[in-house]
Amino acid sequence: MPSPSLSPPPSQDVLECxxxxxxxxxxxxxxxxxxxxxxxxxxxxxAVGKLLGVQPGESLRLEGSWEEDRKFGRQFRVESxxxxxxxxxxxxxxxxxxxxxxxxxxxxxxxLVERFGLETLEVIESQPERLAEVPGIGPKRRAEIQRAWxxxxxxxxxxxxxxxxxxxxxxxxxxxxxxxxxxxxxxxxDPYRLATDVWGIGFKSADAVAASLGxxxxxxxRARAGLLHVLEQAAERAGHVYLPRERLFEDAAxxxxxxxxxxxxxxxxxxxxxxxxxxxxxxxPGPSADDAVYLARLHAAEEGLAVALAALLRAEARGPxxxxxxxxxxxxxxxxxxxxxxxxxxxxxxxxxxVLVITGGPGTGKTTLVRGIVRILxxxxxxxxxxxxxxxxxxxxxxxxxxxxxxxxxxLEFDPVRRAFQRDPDRPLAADLVxxxxxxMLDVTLAHAVARALPESARLVLVGDVDQLPSVGPxxxxxxxxxxxxxDVVRLTEIFRQARESRIVVNAHRVNHGEMPLAAGxxxxxxxxxxxxxxxxxxxxxxxxxxLHLVTERIPAGFGLDPVADLQVLTPMNRGLLGTESLNRExxxxxxxxxxxxxxxxxxQRAFRAGDKVMQVRNNYELxxxxxxxxxxxxxxxxxxxxxxxFDEDRRVVYxxxxxxxxxxxxxxxxxxxxxxEYPAVVVPLxxxxxxxLERNLLYTALTRAKRLVVLVGEPRALAVAVxxxxxxxxxxxxxxxxxxxxxxxxxxxxVDE
Numbered sequence: 001m002p003s004p005s006l007s008p009p010p011s012q013d014v015l016e017c018x019x020x021x022x023x024x025x026x027x028x029x030x031x032x033x034x035x036x037x038x039x040x041x042x043x044x045x046x047a048v049g050k051l052l053g054v055q056p057g058e059s060l061r062l063e064g065s066w067e068e069d070r071k072f073g074r075q076f077r078v079e080s081x082x083x084x085x086x087x088x089x090x091x092x093x094x095x096x097x098x099x100x101x102x103x104x105x106x107x108x109x110x111x112l113v114e115r116f117g118l119e120t121l122e123v124i125e126s127q128p129e130r131l132a133e134v135p136g137i138g139p140k141r142r143a144e145i146q147r148a149w150x151x152x153x154x155x156x157x158x159x160x161x162x163x164x165x166x167x168x169x170x171x172x173x174x175x176x177x178x179x180x181x182x183x184x185x186x187x188x189x190d191p192y193r194l195a196t197d198v199w200g201i202g203f204k205s206a207d208a209v210a211a212s213l214g215x216x217x218x219x220x221x222r223a224r225a226g227l228l229h230v231l232e233q234a235a236e237r238a239g240h241v242y243l244p245r246e247r248l249f250e251d252a253a254x255x256x257x258x259x260x261x262x263x264x265x266x267x268x269x270x271x272x273x274x275x276x277x278x279x280x281x282x283x284x285p286g287p288s289a290d291d292a293v294y295l296a297r298l299h300a301a302e303e304g305l306a307v308a309l310a311a312l313l314r315a316e317a318r319g320p321x322x323x324x325x326x327x328x329x330x331x332x333x334x335x336x337x338x339x340x341x342x343x344x345x346x347x348x349x350x351x352x353x354x355v356l357v358i359t360g361g362p363g364t365g366k367t368t369l370v371r372g373i374v375r376i377l378x379x380x381x382x383x384x385x386x387x388x389x390x391x392x393x394x395x396x397x398x399x400x401x402x403x404x405x406x407x408x409x410x411x412l413e414f415d416p417v418r419r420a421f422q423r424d425p426d427r428p429l430a431a432d433l434v435x436x437x438x439x440x441m442l443d444v445t446l447a448h449a450v451a452r453a454l455p456e457s458a459r460l461v462l463v464g465d466v467d468q469l470p471s472v473g474p475x476x477x478x479x480x481x482x483x484x485x486x487x488d489v490v491r492l493t494e495i496f497r498q499a500r501e502s503r504i505v506v507n508a509h510r511v512n513h514g515e516m517p518l519a520a521g522x523x524x525x526x527x528x529x530x531x532x533x534x535x536x537x538x539x540x541x542x543x544x545x546x547x548l549h550l551v552t553e554r555i556p557a558g559f560g561l562d563p564v565a566d567l568q569v570l571t572p573m574n575r576g577l578l579g580t581e582s583l584n585r586e587x588x589x590x591x592x593x594x595x596x597x598x599x600x601x602x603x604x605q606r607a608f609r610a611g612d613k614v615m616q617v618r619n620n621y622e623l624x625x626x627x628x629x630x631x632x633x634x635x636x637x638x639x640x641x642x643x644x645x646x647f648d649e650d651r652r653v654v655y656x657x658x659x660x661x662x663x664x665x666x667x668x669x670x671x672x673x674x675x676x677x678e679y680p681a682v683v684v685p686l687x688x689x690x691x692x693x694l695e696r697n698l699l700y701t702a703l704t705r706a707k708r709l710v711v712l713v714g715e716p717r718a719l720a721v722a723v724x725x726x727x728x729x730x731x732x733x734x735x736x737x738x739x740x741x742x743x744x745x746x747x748x749x750x751x752v753d754e
Contacts (some may be wrong), residue, residue, distance in 0.1 A: 015062040015076050018091045019054050020044055025602075036060065036076075049078025057094025059084045089113050103144045103151055105640060111135065124149050151176075162187065165212040174198050174658070188213060192225035199618065200661065203229035203255075218258060222268035224254045228275065231295045235474040240296050240732040241444055245278070245291040257457065260596065267293065279734070292734060298474060303447040306738035308451035313354050314485065315456040320380045322511050324348050327376045334375065337368070346490040347372045353488040354459050354503070357439070357481050359466045360492025361512060362704050363505040366463055367400040370435060370494075373461065374401050382432040387411040387450075389441040390628060390676040391648045397437045408436065408446055409626065412453050416622040423453040431458050438676045439464035443473025467512050468701045469672055472627060476731050484739035503532035506708050508703040511696060512724055517712075530598070534712045535717065540577040543685050543714050544586065547578075550683055550711060552590045559709060561681055564591050564613050564632075568679040569668035570702045572693035578685040583668035588612065591667060599638045603660035606635055608643055615666035616647075624655050630666055630672050671702045682706035686714030686722065694722040 007495060023046075024077035032051040037042050039059075047062055056664075064079040086092045097109035104112070111134050116123045122735050128146040131137045132646065133704035137145070161184060162172045170268060171194075178198050179186045186193055191213060194205040203225060224578060230251045234240040243251075245267075249260045254261075270276040277299040281290035294302070328344055339347070343365055345526035349356050350373035360366055370386075377384050388394040397405035411429070413422040432455060436442065442450070461616050462478060470476040482489050507517035510515040516531065535550075539542045556563045556727065569587065573579040592611045594600065600607040608614070611632040616625045625631075631647040641657040655663065684702050686694070699722040703710055712719060 005024065006096075012063050012079065013076070015045075015060075015063055015064070017045075017047075018086065018088070019056050019060055019061055019094075021056055022054070022602075025051075036062075043294075045351050046072060046075040047074055047078055047274070049081075051078060051081060054081075054083065054094055057086050057091045057096070059086050059091060062432050064726075068257075075318065080709045088119070089117050089120075092118070093175075096120070101145060101148045102419065102640065103141055103148060105638075108134075108136065131487075140591075155249065163211070165209045171198065171201050174200060190221065191215065192221055195225060195229060201519055217256070218262060218455070220262070220266055220269065222256065223252075223258065223262045224270055226252045226276075226676045227263060227266055227270060228295070230255060231276065231293065234732075235295065235298060238729065238731065239443075239470060239472075239474050239476070241474045242279070242292040242294040242732050242734070243300050244732065245293055248293050250303070263737060292421060292732070298444065301445045302475070302733065302735050303738065305444060305448040305451050306735060307648055308448065308454070308458075308483075309355055309739060311456055311488070312451070312454060312458070312460060315354065318457050320382065322351055322376070324351055327351065328372075330379075331372045331376055335368075335372075339368075339372075339751070340365070340494055340496075342492055342494060343369055343372075346492065349488050349490055350461055351376060355459075355481075355487040356459075356461045357466075357487055357489045358461065358463045358492070359478070359482065359489070361465055361467060361495075361505075362508050363495045363500070363502065364492035365494075365496055367397075370397070370437065370461075370463055371401045373433075373435065374403050375609055377433060378403070383430060384431060384433045384435065385411060385431045386435050386437070388437045388676065389446065390438070390626070392630075392678070393438040393441075393676045395648065396678065405437070408442075408450060409621070409624070412449055414621050414624075416624075419621060420451065421449050425452055428455040429453050431455070433459045433461065435463065437463045440466060440468045440478045441471050442475075442477045443471040443734070444475030444477055445473060447475070447477045465704065467697060468704065469675060469697055470731065472672060472675065475735065477735065480733055480735040481739065484736040486739040494671055503530055504703060504706055506531050507710075508700060512700050514696065514723060516723055517721065529706060531595040531706075532710045534716075535714075536716060537713055538687055538715055540687055543687055544577055547583070547683060547685055547713050548590060550713065551587060551656045555681060555683070555709070555711070559681065564667070566680040567683065568674065568677075568681070568705070569683050570671045570674050570696055570705065571668055572671055572690040574670060576689055578687055579688065580664075580668050580670055582610060583685075584665035587667035588665055597637060601638060601641055601643060601657070601660065603635050603657070606660070606663075606665070608634055608636065608660065608663070613666045614645060614661055614663045615669055617664050618644075618662050620662060621657070623655075623659075626654055628676065632676065674705050675701065677705060679705055682713070683711045683713065686712055686718040688715060688721070690716045690718065691721065693724050694718060695727060696723060699723065 016039040020035040022032060022034050022038050033046060033048050034051055034054065037044055038045050049064060060081055060083055062076060062078045062081045064077045066074065067077050068074055086095045093109050093113045096104050096112060097106035112120050115134050124145065128142060130144060131142045162175065175187065175194065175198055176183050187209065191210040192206050194201045194209065195203045206225065207222065210222065230248055233292065234243050243468060249263050252263055253260050267276065267278065271278050274296050275296045277296055279292040279294065301598045318411050328339065328347060328559055332339055346369045348356055350369065358366060358369060374386070384403070385399065386397055386403055387408045388397050388405060389408055392406055393403040394407050415422050427531065431454070434450070436450060451460070462481070464478050466478050466482060470479065481487050495509060500506060503518060510517055517534065535546060537546050549666065551563055551567055551569060555561055555567060561567055571578055571580055571583060576580055576582065594609055596610055600609045610633050614631055614633060616629040617627060619626045629647050629664060631645040634646045636643045641659065643655045645653050645655060647653060680706050682702060
């Protein structure tokens with residue numbers, strides 16, 4: 001509908017309208033599909049374009065052109081837009097009821113408009129004391145609405161500015177919360193700060209803003225930001241603690257499209273500002289291609305971890321004298337078991353070693369050893385603390401040992417205000433021994449936090465399976481400790497009789513040794529005769545159909561398992577027909593269908609409803625939920641746009657709208673994200689479309705997540721590729737080398753008969 005007052009170019013139309021509803025909004029690129037009512041009335045029409053951030057009820061002036069889409073019919077393609085205050089009472093009601101202002105939902109919006117009509121927005125803006133005239137608004141709520149209105153107005157200024165430069169609404173809100181009223185100044189003067197200061201805004205988004213603002217591609221500021229981005233991505237996606245200088249420059253030059261001559265001075269500046277650390281290659285004076293370039297925080301973590309472990313190794317042995325053989329006999333009698341030779345050796349070292357690694361696959365008795373160490377030392381009045389990286393792993397450790405176990409973050413008492421652990425060298429843990437289970441999940445940063453919180457008189461035992469995938473975060477701490485030769489290591493290899501009866505355990509070890517798993521004997525996982533099955537399906541479509549049938553019907557019926565709480569689909573990839581994104585869509589519609597009218601809260605392309613299985617995808621220390629935590633949506637409040645998610649069966653966490661992009665559907669998840677968790681049943685699709693990810697330790701990790709049942713669905717060829725492929729992605733770390741230089745205390749621990 002043309003608007004003569006705007007005098008648009010001949011090629012453009014202007015559509016003045018009121019936003020009826022948002023049909024679709026992609027937060028990655030701002031592309032949106034909305035339904036609008038033209039000014040002056042008429043039929044509802046569709047508009048498409050970069051409209052992210054508009055709210056139902058807003059009055060819009062859209063510039064663009066009408067087009068006839070083959071599939072969707074006539075629609076308005078938006079080239080640019082701006083918002084104006086709603087012009088009708090109905091528009092104001094929709095605008096305020098959209099969730100834009102915390103404290104005003106649909107019901108309260110209706111009351112406000114009924115009382116103040118077209119003056120509603122003016123009352124909120126200039127006469128907030130009059131809000132008390134509306135039932136349900138007391139002094140506290142009035143103050144909340146007024147504060148939220150002012151904040152939203154400021155956010156709107158930031159949002160309009162940023163959206164004109166391609167930044168999404170959720171990111172604009174985060175930018176405002178990070179910088180406050182100075183947000184626009186930061187963005188204009190140093191847009192690359194967004195990539196480091198604001199979670200969810202990467203280098204590419206910041207670079208696009210910078211380009212839009214006229215920052216030249218050859219600017220030193222951009223070169224420094226590009227180097228930091230490459231280092232961050234190397235840590236986040238590949239687990240590298242550092243990158244060799246040559247690799248860093250190659251990747252940064254490709255990212256930035258500039259010559260490497262701009263990168264050397266940029267790196268020098270980063271090092272001078274202590275944002276990066278350059279460690280020279282051994283024996284090579286001056287800059288070298290093999291110099292190790294670290295993010296400053298990762299260098300501090302790796303070096304600090306090595307120093308803390310060295311202090312533990314060199315400290316004088318203290319504690320009660322223990323006659324180890326008598327202690328072992330006491331434990332055997334108490335447990336009514338006979339320990340194997342390697343188990344006795346592991347407990348012996350657990351009672352005496354300054355730093356010990358216990359590693360082994362499923363069924364090798366790691367839990368028995370931990371229980372033995374704990375009970376013997378507690379009988380000697382020793383202070384033993386137990387921890388694991390995840391809540392589920394900590395709960396299993398508590399159940400297995402009969403002693404309290406906490407997550408590492410709770411053990412170290414993370415302070416969300418300071419964003420730091422309260423347990424540190426100035427306030428160390430009150431412990432004689434700390435045992436950390438599932439230690440393969442410890443990245444270099446978390447391992448450093450544990451080590452620096454130990455008093456020098458304490459000892460450390462790390463328990464984990466070094467053959468599983470390394471940590472999601474940077475480093476390969478468990479493997480580096482073993483490779484260094486600086487710490488005691490016990491590798492358990494014997495599978496005990498009860499465990500040998502499980503095909504899951506046997507086949508996990510076979511896969512780990514490069515052998516094909518034993519045939520299941522029957523193509524029917526609903527049968528009662530086994531706990532491990534392989535179902536041959538050739539095409540991705542066949543794999544998908546079979547997997548959906550297994551999860552929703554056959555396994556629940558045959559094994560009495562809850563398809564949401566007890567079954568977990570683990571897949572090697574995120575993309576593709578058999579990736580997490582596709583599988584979650586398919587499984588959700590079958591396991592948690594939504595009848596018409598079911599309330600949902602949308603966030604970009606995702607929508608959440610009660611009953612959904614979800615996963616947290618970043619560490620949120622304020623909420624005390626961490627990357628990989630699984631939960632269920634218990635309830636939602638469409639007016640306040642909040643979700644309540646239950647984690648670990650009894651811990652409830654409330655998510656505000658701005659935090660919903662930290663949650664993803666979790667009916668299916670990546671194998672990497674499953675570390676530290678166990679599930680009654682695991683279903684794994686295997687297909688050559690996953691070829692790049694078909695690796696032995698990936699498959700091995702998936703198998704070791706299951707307690708009662710494993711079903712592999714896919715191509716025999718894909719299974720064979722995964723079993724044969726020993727290739728693991730190397731991670732750049734120098735921890736093993738740092739620890740190798742540590743001279744261990746050769747004095748034997750004191751043992752006196754008691």
